[in-house]
Amino acid sequence: MTKAKKKWSQEVTERSDAMDLKEGVFTSSDPKKIARSIKQSAEASHRRKSSPYRSAMSMLTFYINRAGDQLTKKQKDTLEQAKDELRKDFGRETRH
Template sequence: MAISSTPVSAHGRWSAQVAERPPALDLEAGLFTWRDPERIAASLLQSAHGSTRRKRSAYASAMAMLCLYINRAGRKLDPEQRQVLEAAKGSLRRQAAA
């Protein structure tokens, strides 16, 4: 059995740190369960524009939050909801460019 060459920090794994620290965006309740990609994208972008804790552009922060949720949900994410969230990525790109 091989030993991992990547040491675990004194604070634990990076994924645990992501879950523990407060997010840079204040999101509406149930945002990732909505069925309308346009509404999800608009809400994420609005939250990003209103945040004083983000360290990058509003678009980048909104997209990062969306991708983080999709990746953290993994296989537990309902396939239909995954399609909605993937469509929200495209909608977010369009809304940010406008």
């Protein structure tokens, strides 16, 4: 995609000032792997403005919301499961 055609949300995902994400992290089919990678990125970042948990969850939610209709049901379900894994990894309650 040319620079002019890139969406601002893609730019944020690729060059987030809050944390550096591993390339392709959101395309994994393993929710535990996604959560672990985002958690590591959030904890390693010194540029984030909030807690590692909030930064990690915000980035995951941002991606889900911006990808929207481009995600298959399976991909969206995997990313939603990754949210639950993030909650577990950070010792937070999972949603019911």
